[in-house]
Amino acid sequence: MALPYRLIQPISTLQDTHGQPVTALSFDLVSDSVWAGTQFGTVIALHTVQGVRGVSFPVGGGLAVKQVSVGDNYVRAFGTAGEGVGSWAKGGMNKWFFRYVLI
Helix, strand or coil: CCCCCCCCCCHHHCHHHCCCCEEEEEEECCCCEEEEEECCCEEEEEECCCCEEEEEEECCCCCCEEEEEECCCCEEEEECCCCCEEEECCCCCEEEEECCCCC
């Protein structure tokens, strides 16, 4: 039996991202969440069809998040500023962050 199609609010109009344009998305199949990278370098977890805001963390550089990747117990992201790439636990705790240093 098929469930009826139900229109939900577009991500671009969600108020939980504080009006920041979304630049990267990753669907988390383990916890039924969407992880959104914003134009100002923040990754935000959005839960349920209402887009309830969960944990968020800065990626670094203050520019747009270029890519977000989600696994069963991690979130990895990097920004267009190129200041580094990092991995965080789904609760927001920093696991590791690598920043390239010119010598």
